[in-house]
Amino acid sequence: MKAIVCEEPNRFEMKETDMPKAAAGEALVRIRRIGICGTDLHAYRGNQPYFEYPRILGHELAGEIVEIGSNANGLKAGDMVTIMPYIECGQCIACRSGKTNCCTKMSVLGVHQDGGMREYMTVPADHLLSTEGLTFDQTAIVECYSIGAHAVRRAAIEQGEFALVIGAGPIGLGVMKFAKLAGAKVIALDINDERLEFCKQWAPADFTVNAKKDPVQEIEAITGGDFPTVVLDATGNAKSMESALRYVAHGGRLVYVGLVKSDIAFSDPEFHKREMSIVSSRNATRVDFEHVIRSIRDGHIDTRSFITHRVGFDDMIGEYESWLKPETGVIKAVVEL
Known part of the structure; x- marks a missing residue:
């Protein structure tokens, strides 16, 4: 399985890694789109707080479920999903009050732990939301809009x-x-x-x-x-x-x-x-993700013109530097798998 790793500031490497295996309560997801966020750009330049190298970036994600067990949301293999990348502890004062977005032990995919710049990844099943009726492109920018x-x-x-x-x-x-x-x-x-x-x-x-x-x-x-x-x-x-x-x-x-x-x-x-x-305002909650998905599905958001640049996974490293230049005119870049 291929993964793009940010080894240190200003340096990506394409690497072969082992296929992940889903543990109990997790799903195996095939990544289909990766939205490039300001967080990714800052991390690449070495300006992102709460960050250590090496790291697989990527938290604006569209995926397709490959394997999943019984789950509360009725998700199944083949479903298109967006991923809530904020992994909370579920026990701290913020989590107990429903503010999982500012958990005291917050771990964000692509920031505190490896994210989605890879072909497959495992994700807690309760951090997946179905995006039925949306395209892969639309699904990839749900997280961005949720902020x-x-x-x-x-x-x-x-x-x-x-x-x-x-x-x-x-x-x-x-x-x-x-x-x-x-x-x-x-x-x-x-x-x-x-x-x-x-x-x-x-x-x-x-x-x-x-x-x-x-x-x-x-x-x-x-x-x-x-x-x-x-x-x-x-x-x-x-x-x-x-x-x-x-x-x-x-x-x-x-x-x-x-x-x-x-x-x-x-x-x-x-x-x-x-x-x-x-x-x-930090991160987002499931309520925000659901609001965004409904808004896109109901036609309230023009997602087509929002995505201005796209590139294949194998070509991303060569294009990434250009997205940091204002003259490139990037609003949202998306990586396709």
Whole structure:
């Protein structure tokens, strides 16, 4: 069986490995698509928190069940599935309260343990969700969208309120889409005009603002002087995360969706005078995955234009570096098996 291993920063190797065997409670899954995430790109460059080498990357996955025993969800061999890559302990305070996405002993496939850049893998059966009616491509990006869906749920968005989404990468786009589905008036903020145009067409964002110009004044004007009641930062950039407070309305909420490998600091007077709430959003839950699958199945999301680059498994290593370059125009790259 072939697997692509990130041996150290900036170096992949294709290796032959043993075929995995499913233990009790696990399923053997044939991997059919791998979505490339910002986490994968950061890990490749050596900038991903909670990460050790060597590691098989890949956590945005579409698979086909090869073997599975009796299970609560009625899954069987031949079913197309997406994989919830967050392996929780099931016993800590977060798990006991149903917040398995922030388990104190969280182990994420492709980050803390080997992921899906291989032909076959074993997965706990209760971390598989059927994607009947979806394509392999659509199935591969369910996890990516689930991050955005969870962040919007954390934001508790109400119909008609202004939601500013900072960062027009794949996660930010997912946040915009689910904020729109929740009834928000979405403002997209990024430094790339082409990305902003895509936001306007795809999400579709109601307003777009280029952060290189005068975003504070423009956002103030868009919101009639009030500023957005919810701001979601999906950049994973410390400078952006620190400056995000200045866009939040008094009494509003700031949700940090992106993760950065550094400390962030902000002005306490600016924070306090707003009596604002700062919330983090980590991973996603089964509820979010199910919401995303329904949304795709019901035709609410244009998945076709979201995937801009694709490559075969055997050719991925040669193409990977190009996806790190902004001029390549990658929104979502998918690896086919």
